[in-house]
Structure formats: structure tokens, C-alpha cells
Amino acid sequence: APATAVPPTPARAASLAPGLGSVTELFAERLLLADKVAAAKYGTDKPIDDPVRERQILDDVAARAVGLGLNPDAVTAVFRDQIEANKLVQRGLYARWDAHPEERPTERPDLVKEVRPALDRITTALLTALRETEGLRARPSCGPRLRMAAAWSAYGHRLDTLHVEGLVRALPSVCEG
Numbered sequence: 001a002p003a004t005a006v007p008p009t010p011a012r013a014a015s016l017a018p019g020l021g022s023v024t025e026l027f028a029e030r031l032l033l034a035d036k037v038a039a040a041k042y043g044t045d046k047p048i049d050d051p052v053r054e055r056q057i058l059d060d061v062a063a064r065a066v067g068l069g070l071n072p073d074a075v076t077a078v079f080r081d082q083i084e085a086n087k088l089v090q091r092g093l094y095a096r097w098d099a100h101p102e103e104r105p106t107e108r109p110d111l112v113k114e115v116r117p118a119l120d121r122i123t124t125a126l127l128t129a130l131r132e133t134e135g136l137r138a139r140p141s142c143g144p145r146l147r148m149a150a151a152w153s154a155y156g157h158r159l160d161t162l163h164v165e166g167l168v169r170a171l172p173s174v175c176e177g
């Protein structure tokens with residue numbers, strides 16, 4: 001190898017696969033918030049599924065997609081996957097907490113005042129990231145790039161198996177065409 005060869009450090013590898021990291025980072029952050037959502041609901045009579053809230057999110061992102069010049073159906077599909085991924089993680093946490101009471105959360109975050117506003121901030125950032133990656137997401141290389149970016153995000157956030165499953169569930173609608 002030439003003397004100027006750059007070693008394949010993680011940073012170097014990430015810079016060779018630019019672009020979709022913004023999207024997968026936000027996916028990972030949203031999935032980590034599933035822990036707080038689940039902690040807010042576990043042991044209460046509030047079910048994991050809240051179809052009214054889901055409808056609000058999906059209607060909101062469809063309207064904002066139009067304003068950003070994005071395809072509202074494509075954007076809705078991405079967010080539907082984020083919600084499904086979030087529920088997958090929440091269900092996994094419930095099962096874990098049922099089986100291992102000592103792992104149950106010791107605090108109950110406020111869903112409406114704390115957790116949903118955090119999810120809403122990710123929604124706004126994700127819409128921007130989808131706008132900025134529109135061209136990249138239409139390319140044939142999108143799938144491989146997306147899987148590489150997701151792997152780095154999983155590694156960077158030290159996601160456990162359950163959250164990696166969630167991250168995989170979050171991916172299918174990202175690449176268009």
C-alpha cells in the first residue's frame with residue numbers, strides 16, 4: 001500500500017459511506033425513547049397502542065412533507081415503520097420487565113409533558129434529514145448505504161439485541177424506487 005494510505009478507522013469508514021447516518025441516528029434515538037415511553041405506560045392502564053396519537057403523527061408528517069416538497073405517502077411510510085419499530089421495542093421491554101421484576105423502571109416519566117415532546121423533536125429533525133437525503137435515497141446504492149449507516153448507529157449507541165431488532169424494523173421504507 002502507498003505510504004499515504006489512510007487506515008480504515010471507524011471515522012474513515014463512516015466518511016466513505018456518508019449521507020444516511022443522519023437518518024439512522026435519528027432512528028436509533030427514537031428507539032431509545034421507546035424505553036421512556038414503555039416506562040411511562042408500564043403498570044398503568046394506558047396500552048402500548050394509541051391509534052389516535054399514531055393518526056396525529058402520520059397526518060402531521062404527511063402535511064409537513066408536502067411543505068418540504070417530499071412525497072407524503074413515502075414519508076408516511078417511513079414514520080409508520082418508526083412507530084411499528086417503537087412498539088416492537090416497547091413489547092420487548094414489557095416482556096423483559098414481566099420476567100425480571102428487578103429490571104423494571106424505578107421512575108415513571110410523564111408521557112405527555114416529557115416523552116412525546118422528545119419524540120416530536122425527532123420528528124422535525126427526521127423530516128429535515130429525509131429532505132436532505134432525498135437524492136441519496138433514490139439511488140441503487142441506498143440499501144447498502146442504509147445498512148452500513150444502521151450498523152454504525154447501532155454500534156455507536158451500543159444498542160442491545162432488542163433495539164437492533166427495532167432498528168431493522170425501522171428501515172424498509174427509507175430507500176425509494
Ligand SMILES: O=C(O)C(=O)C[C@]1(C(=O)O)C=C[C@@H](O)C=C1
Binds near residue numbers: 048049054086087111
Ligand atoms: O406516544 C405513545 O404513546 C407511544 O407509544 C409512541 C408511539 C410512537 O412510536 O410514536 C408508538 C405507539 C403508539 O401507538 C403511539 C405512538
